[in-house]
Amino acid sequence: MDTYADLIACEDVLIFANAAITSTGQRELYSTGQEQRLSLDFLHQYIQGNYPDIYATALALDINDHNAAMIIRNLLRERGSGDGRLIAWRLARMSPPRVYRLFRELRRDGVNNRRTRAIIRDWLNARPNLAFDAVKYRSGVKAAVRHTHLSLPAELGDFLFAPRRRTRFDTPILETWRRxxxxxxxxxxxxxxxxxxxxxxxxxxxxxxxxxxxxxxxxxxxxxxxxxxxxxxxxxxxDLAAMPLVRLASYVLSLPVAKRGPEHADALRASAVRAASPHAGTWGKVVAVLDDSFSSYGSPVKRRRPLAVALGCHYLLEALAGSYHGLWLSGRKDPLRARPAGPTLLGKRIIDALELRPDRLVIVSDGSDNAPPGLAAEVLRVWRRKLDPMGEVAVVHLNPVYDAERFDVLRLSPMVPTAGIRDVEDLPALVELAMFSQGRTGLAELRAYLADRAARR
Structure with a gap:
């Protein structure tokens, strides 16, 4: 049986998971970039110091690349900390510019132990075309090679460190660069x-x-x-349909409303069907409450990101559901006409959604319920305690915005689980993770869940 301390630890870990999924250290509507970075740094230090094994296995979760890089950098600073195979797996999933930036930070910080050099060398050796990387990410490759003292083919070494030494390169991409x-x-x-x-x-x-x-x-x-x-x-x-859902949704929302047409809806739907496989059509009757209030604009550096997440979730839930109904706070029927405007009428929309008696209610919002404040929490409390105490309707809140002041995503109510979300394709896994936040399972179950995720990587 879990002790009170175990339940507190479980809550700490879930708070960190939400932060690592949603925040990239950039400005949000209600907090500056510096506040976001300070808040994240504190959480990383706190979790690594108090739960080092869980901190290391967090790489197996659907956290964003910014936080994955922070975890890897912190693990490599500590001798014997973390699983080298899990670190290598995560590096292989990250974009090359992000990895090269991480390697430069390790070099700047003087992290040059044997394990770090081996991990960097293995990643570089696994690159499908290191000569291409040398052309496209030249400064990053140079820094990594210097840091690990990696032996390179003579031609590639000359290209990086003495390009004028040769009048011709045999490697096509290097010769093209010269010409x-x-x-x-x-x-x-x-x-x-x-x-x-x-x-x-x-x-x-x-x-x-x-x-x-x-x-x-x-x-x-x-x-x-x-x-x-x-x-x-x-x-x-x-090929719009081949794009990740949030990137595609962000592109569509960047267009004037008059230019958003059926081809964009078709592309979003095709991308969602691909992401939903093999769970398409298995979620029963689903109703979504989707936030298109003014706060869904996000910030100048993450423009319309919360709204893009909501739009992507709309199409993914449509693909996952047997039957689906999406309710936008503005009352719009056409999701392609979504734009950030107006107050956050979450309480009223949640009532409308529950009246449809879904099998599952998904709320996608930053949680800033303000019309009137607190109505959504009261609606969910009454629903769960008085009208649906057996939990026949599964309710989950997905929040795309990290609250730096609270060190967590803003929660609507303790009556429903909340999880952070950044990439819409992770929605099914995040719904599963959110269930831990209700306090019905403790640290042992969470450790087992994380260990299982890590073992499957």
């Missing part, structure tokens, strides 16, 4: 971010550059450049 200094045609064979610098140096017009570099664009680069290229008369349209 791009004086041959305009060569730069269109380079990655977009590298070619862009050459184009500016050689005075190539933006429209010409975008048209000719289009075949080299990645999916996310295509998405990011679509509207900008269209203004230049260039078509760089991406």
């Amino acid at each position: 791009a200094h004086y041959e305009k045609a060569a730069l269109y064979e380079l990655p977009y971010t590298v070619a862009e610098g050459f184009a500016a140096r050689l005075g190539i017009g933006r429209a010409v550059f975008l048209e000719r570099i289009a075949p080299q664009l990645t999916r996310l680069e295509r998405l990011r450049l679509t509207e900008r290229a269209r203004r230049e008369g260039v078509d760089t349209r991406a």
Whole structure:
């Protein structure tokens, strides 16, 4: 049987999990970037100091890359801390720029123990094309190689540290980079971010550059450049349905409402079906309360991010449910017309949702219930204690915004579980994790859950 201390520990760990899932240390509507970073730093130090084994296994959860990098950096600072295989698995899932940034931080901090060097060397050796990385992420590769004293093929070493030593490279991507200094045609064979610098140096017009570099664009680069290229008369349209849900939703919401059409709804639906597999259609009758109030705007550095999460959840829940009904706070029927405006009428919308008698109610909101304040908590209290004490309707609150002052995501009510959310594809796993926050299970069950997640990585 869990002691009171065990239950407190379980709550501490869940608070940390919510923070590590939602916060990236950037400004939010109600807190600055510095407040976010200070709050996160405190949580990392507190959990690592008090629950070091759980802190290490948190890498197996669906935390974001910012917090995964913080955990890895802190683990590598401590001798014998953490599972090297889990660290390697997590590094393999992170974007290369994020990993190279982490390696530079380790070098700056003087973390150069044998295990750290081995992990960095193994990651570099596992890269499918290190020469490509050397061109696209040159400073990051140089820093990692210097830090680990990695032996490189002579040609690659010359490229990184003495590129003028050679008049020709045998590796195609390195030779292309050399030729791009004086041959305009060569730069269109380079990655977009590298070619862009050459184009500016050689005075190539933006429209010409975008048209000719289009075949080299990645999916996310295509998405990011679509509207900008269209203004230049260039078509760089991406395969929208192949995009992650939140990125796709953010792109759709960045368009004027009049330009959001059926093709965007089809792309969101196709992306959601892919994310829902193999659980599509298995969640029974689902009703969602989706926050499109003014606070869903987020902040200038995370523009419309909370609203994009809500929009992505709408389409994913539609795919997961046997039957589905989405209720936006604004009362809009067309999700593509969503925009951040108005008060947070959560209480009234939750009443509307419960009247539909769903098998599962999912609330996606930052939890800032203000019209009137506290109504949502009272509705959920009365519902759970008086009208549905047996819990026939499963209710869960997903919050995309970290509250730096409270060291947690804002909760609507102790009557329902709350979990942080950032990537919509993680929604099924987050609903499972949220159940631990109701106090019905303790530290032993949470440890077993984390150990199982780590073992399956």
